[in-house]
Amino acid sequence: MPVLQRRLMQPLFSLGRYALLLTKGFVWLGQFSAYRKDLVAQCVRIGIESIPIVALAAAFSGAVTTVQTAYQLVSPFIPSAVIGAVVVQSLILELGAVVTGFILAGRVGARIAAELGTMRVTDQIDALEAMGLNSVGYLIVPRILAGVIMFPVLYVSAVSVGVAGGLLAAAATDVVTMAEFVQGARESYLLFGPTFGLIKSVVFGFVITSISCYMGYFTEGGAEGVGRSTTQAAVISCVFILISDFMLAVLLL
């Protein structure tokens, strides 16, 4: 019975601790000068350094979507311009943010959890606290803020590179001409699309960085624990990207 009880209470306990962690961090938001330098460093590490891999993934998503959409639209009654519409809309509404999200869950999430987890098990977090610093504010606020700031930037790059990838695929194969592709994209353009994608990317940035910070900050059990936190940060971030993706679609579309 106690085991079952603990199993059932665990998610609630985690949620409470997560909320407390965020609260403790956000008290620190006002201390901008204390974390300004670190914020810049984190923006570089979380954002700028992720651009190559995000661009690579986005380019291939754009290209593959183009080829596959063409493959699925076999009917001669559907104009091939539709391919441009489908590809660009998918990138803006879904792929741009989700592909970026998954890549960053692995790249950034694991890194944050490993960093903070190591600091926890080697008493570095206690050392910050012992000096009279708010370790949560000091470590977590710059990372979450950097995620929230840089994720939209990455999203915009992903969509741009993805569209370029689609165009290139259109040019390289003869499923659709580049002119038709662009025409289709223009005609179907939804004004709310980019806004929706940007909102999503901000949410994903928050989800990934905050979950990874949580996993890292509360690491227990030495090097093994750090390994566990690192994997869990990536996996749980991915799960919550999917959940929030669905919820945003229901709420906003």
Next chain:
Amino acid sequence: MIRMENICKSFGGRVVLDDVSLDMPEGETLAIIGRSGSGKSVLMKHVIGLLRPNSGRVLVDDTDIGQVSYKTLRGIRRQFGVLFQGGALFDSMNAFDNVAFPLRTFRSDPEHKVRARVLQCLDLVNLSGVETEKPSELSGGMAKRVALARAIALEPRYILYDEPTSGLDPHTSTRINKLINGLAEKLAVTSIVVTHDMRSVLSVADRVAFLHKTRMHWVGTIGALHRSTNKILRDFVKANEYSIGVDVRVSSETVRP
């Protein structure tokens, strides 16, 4: 003045501290001794509220640190310098920046003053030329001394040392013991030294507290320690003197001039 009252602490049902009480009067150096795993580090972390007791309380200058706001607690912590058992150096920074960290964070001194103070602190722990090394490049003993330099950089009123001499060669241990004594006398700091090293205990401590089987088994002055007939205490002292054998004789000449 630090006072611990009836501290009980367990982790997941396993009792580590059971009804531990301890007084640490101003200006004294207290050594906490006990077998590995007896809860010395856990006890030390309670002093500054890094761990919360399941019951009991910790008073720092008559303030119950379990009852104050987080902001007040941080203020109280700033009077402490803490040397963690593993050093706990920030591995994103080199040795110099580690020692400079509290100075840059809590004082707005110009950089040349920070530099002078950092070098002075590193010299106090018998280190020079390691400023640009990352913690991962330092040996365990060196990392510990850099961490000690960081702990004393802001001239704290209270210093907590967790195993300050473990892993150091006898010469450096002697130097660290002298430093602990020097800080205690010159700056009138109150110190708590968690240690295995009986040589260190004999050269720095005014009083000794012996943790055994989750309880505070024995507390008394160095004189009382020598006279004590408590069997468990005597066995512990003997075992830990014996293990450093020759060093005891060397140190009795070098530590006490």
